[in-house]
Amino acid sequence: MKKLNLLLSILLVASMVLLGACSSKSSGNSDEKEITFMFRGGEDEKTAYTAAIKKFEEQHEGVKVKIINTDADQYSTKLSAAVSGGNVPDVFYLDSGSIANYVDNGIIRDITEDVEKADFDLNSLWQFGVDIYRYDGDTSGKGALYGLPKDVGPFALGYNKDMFEKAGIPIPDKDKAYTWDEFLKVSQDLTQDTDGDGEVDQWASGFNATWSLQSFAYSNGASFLNEAGDKVTVDTPEFAKSLQFFSDLSNKYNTTPNSSQAETLDTYQRWMNGELAFFPVGPWDMSTYAKLDFEYDLMPWPSGDAGKSVAYVGSLGLVVSEMTQYPELATELAIYLSADEEAQQTLLDAQVQIPNLVDMAEEWASDTESVPSNKQEFLDIVQDYGVPYPTFATYNSQWLDEFWTNITPVVQGKKTAEEYLKEIQPKMQKLLDEANEQAKMSK
């Protein structure tokens, strides 16, 4: 009997521990401080961060960093699970667009003071990359600091230099963007049947609307959203003109492969085969593009009526949990991961990102010998003409996804831009209103 009672109570305790493990932090050894760092990324990031973390541990006695790495696809699901389970990692990656949400829900920590206290100059990082992690409880982009950039990802436009030379067309000016007319003219000249079999086998471009349309629209003075973030503004003539131009490149002027395909995989392959003149290039592409058979370089995006290039720039952040036991230490780790010179050098050597440190990036960009020679374009986007993704400051991305989900007929030339925008605006507005409503409720 006694034995049994014992057994029963053991079982009871065991199940309680099992339950408890979900909510309580593993404290481990009492004199050893453990911080967890959750991230996603490839081999290069793992190598770079493992080294940086090792150095961090050496400098901080009795501190152990537990690394949790997941697949890129699984990351957001895993993070949501960790958050709803009350088991938030001390330091983790968070998309810049989710900052406001996580702040409103009290999940991430205001690190303004800790960063100030730390032996670290915030100005050594890109201002864009820092400001994007500010939030004043109302507007994103200003106020207290809630994160540091893990990277900044400027989305530049690349071109196939060899193709221009072969066609006898002067290469694009790196300081002066094409107007749309110029871009169209060059596009038409470059779309050719090079082997004379009667079929076109070389095209100008083949952009995926999701990542490129923003450049066309914004440089034409249009936008997806008003400043206040409460009105969808796609139903303007400027927007219609840009979307129509985007669609016409395929359907009217035939300067892109097969009009029925906007799927990037196809155009991506064609670009790599040297069949396309223009293609977007992000810093993470550099390692792959280093192996191309042709020389490529970067240029500003063509600009519409507003007369200025616009490019998309993304950023993934390092944030600190509000529930962490060691806030200062965690902040320091975030700083390390964001700004450690060696780690940044490793990532730079792997050609997967541009350095977060401005000085280092500028030194890197001053080397115009290696491909792409106009590396400065990346920096220009970050410092000058880059804009965050339209959903950056909204509660969720559903209103914009609605736009992409139904855009196919326009891209395929079966519907005019004006018609589409008129019909999609109210639907997007409804979803945006819903999102804003929800944002208010969760504050």
Added chain:
Amino acid sequence: MASHRCLLLKGVKSMSGINPVVGTKDVKPKKPKKQKSSALYKQEHRVAFLFVLAPVIGFLLFSVYPFAYSIYASFTDWNGLNRMNFIGLDNFVKLFQDPYFYQTLYNTVFYMIGIPIGLGLALLLAIALNRGLRGTTFFRTVYYIPVISSLAAISIMWAWAYNGDFGLVNQVLEVFGIKGPNWLENKATVKPAIILMAVWKGLGYSMLLYLAAIQSVSKSFYEAADLDGANSYQKFLNITWPMVKPVTFFLVITNIIGGFQIFTEINIMTPTGGPEYSAASIVWYVWQKAFKYYQMGYGSAMSLILFVFIFIVTVIQFYLNRKSDYSLD
């Protein structure tokens, strides 16, 4: 996935089946009740109870508790990050006005066209393999390979095969002079494309079950039919088909339950739900709402509706099956 679920069900059943066994044990020592030597028995009884407790706790913890939790969540505006506010039936009201809810439900049901096709093919294959021709083992293996392969890997592979420019499918079609579409980017072809893949993937499993069922049919039935001069079509219709009916029933149920939950293929092959949401399934939409758009409450409401659907369909099927002569056991 479906088969796991079924094992689980069986597990629960056999669990409840333990009780009568314990009960009968209970009866035996009761006769010499006055012997009062039930100490040993009691002890054993308690140990048995512990063994039963383990799965019960697991079931409560990992099935009942999350289930109850999600029922509650469906009446709240929970965003998955923070506290829940009770909002009554708001989610359900919104749900029935949501065009994408109907669209994804329609898509999900549409995918089930693959079930009769798959079962028909599986039965045909099983009959063919049952003839005892040479190479049967080889083909059995060939057809079973997709079943044991990872669904994610298969989805990626088929996504390549369906690629408009370089895909295997279109290259083969081109040999016959047909210009294939960009399967997954085209509203009209994306669902058939996914159905084709699902049929291919599930074929081996159904085939194996059918094969086992066919082989267990007593030869004497066929001999008797031969004596009566039945042709092979009559033999199939009057012997084979009724004899494998329990298997058909089992497969239809598990396929429908699995069909309602189709997700991985969709998420990998059409990460944005396909052109104009033409490929999005209901579970995919639930996931999208809950984890991408921070509407966990709404997602929970949708999964609750999905649960009700599956439940009703299954009850109807069990009812229909009970009316027929053959049962699952």
